[in-house]
Amino acid sequence: MLKHVHTSSSSVRSNCSTPVHTPHHHHGTIRSLSLSREDTLSINSTMSFGSLSPDNTLSSRSSSYTSLNDSSLSMPSPVVKVPVKIYARCLRADIEYKTLPACNSTTTRQLITQLLSKFKMKHRDPNLFYLTMEVYVRRPGCTPVRSQLVLDDDACPAELQSCHPRGESRFFLQMRKGGLLKVYDSCLHTGSQYKSLLISSRTTTDELVQLLLTCSNVCNEPVTRFSIYEVNDRLGTERKLHPDDYPLMVTSHWDNDQQGHMRLVMHRNPDPVPMVRRKLPWAPKPRPSRKLPPTPDSPSRPPSVIHLLPKPPSDIASSFRSEMDTAMSTYDNYFYI
Incomplete structure (x- = not known):
């Protein structure tokens, strides 16, 4: 007949190396079984894993993932050449x-x-x-x-x-194919008369000015300080080229008769004159405000209070109305032809 023996789990967790008596029906004796070290480690590892809650594990993983994303965003990507x-x-x-x-x-x-x-x-x-x-x-x-x-x-x-x-x-x-262009640039250096440059038909006026500045080693002057003019020596006229014009295309329209007295000249733009506000002669002059001394009976008023003029006496008002009536009656007596 079997005998039921109850063993608590606390005894197994407290000391796993002590022999545990388990009931076994063999000639009325009880055999003792001992747990090995591998079983002890497996029980301990299972209990330690079970002690962690799944919420804490997920939160720690999510925080580490978020920190990795933040660090990757803050680091700039290197430029590979x-x-x-x-x-x-x-x-x-x-x-x-x-x-x-x-x-x-x-x-x-x-x-x-x-x-x-x-x-x-x-x-x-x-x-x-x-x-x-x-x-x-x-x-x-x-x-x-x-x-x-x-x-x-x-x-x-x-x-x-x-x-x-x-x-x-x-x-x-x-x-590409280009053309030879002669530009007089004495405004850059007094000893320089002109420069002959091989430029493209796609080169604009501003790009030509930048090329002239580079050839003359002028690095501290902006392009906007200079302009290119088309000068006619025979007529004594000049025309300023637009910054987006093509100087080589401009010179290609010159006739054979104009080749001798037409040239491109580089000029320095005048300094901008500061604007001065002009005073209008008919603008009324502001009248100085009079400040009345405060009387001992009334307290002093602030300067922002507007003082009203006193009303004229009744006799002055009546005389003014009589003069206006006379003038209107005289005006009605005129005849217009």
């Missing part, structure tokens, strides 16, 4: 290529300006140059096809280069 190889044999015969660092937001115009400054060609007009991209298109079982693309001034070569495998795209510096 990649090398861009530009073949620039059109600048000089001894120049094969030049490698420039550029990021994905660097435009074609910025690369051309940086390339001219590297070779110390500040007298060259950046509008004379443009970039082309040579791309090889590979097809299975066919010879690679080469295509050439003309890039705009606001295109990003580094971003275009990342869209193609390495070695399958190249950039070439090309040159």
Whole structure:
């Protein structure tokens, strides 16, 4: 017959190394079983995990995730620059290529300006140059096809280069057709008479002024301080070019007879005159306010109180009305023809 023995769980948790007597019906004896260390560790780990509430665990995880997001937003993303190889044999015969660092937001115009400054060609007009991209298109079982693309001034070569495998795209510096332009710039230096520059037909007046300032090493003067004038020496007239005009297109409209007495002159703009407010002669002059001395009977009044004039006496008012009536009766006696 089996005997039921009740063992509390507190005794198991308090001392797991002590033998625990479990009932077993074998010749009326009770065998003792001892728990191993592995069982002790498993019980302890289960009890320790059960002591944590799921709400605390989720809140700690969410707070750590939020802190990671905040730290990622506060850290600025680094600007990665990649090398861009530009073949620039059109600048000089001894120049094969030049490698420039550029990021994905660097435009074609910025690369051309940086390339001219590297070779110390500040007298060259950046509008004379443009970039082309040579791309090889590979097809299975066919010879690679080469295509050439003309890039705009606001295109990003580094971003275009990342869209193609390495070695399958190249950039070439090309040159547009331009014209020789003579500009008299004695306003910059007294010893200088004129400068002859090779510019593009797309170059505006402001860009021409900036190019002249760069050639003369004038860096502290803004472009708005100077203007280009079209001067006619025969007639003694001059016309100021608009900042968005194209000076090379202006000179191309000159006739053969006008070539001898027409020229472009650079002038410094006069300093703006400060505006002075003009006084109107008919403006009434403000009359000084009289301040009456306070009487001992009445307290002193503030200066903002308006004093009313006393009423005229009755005899003066009656005489004024009689004069007005006489004048009106005389006016009615006139006859108009």
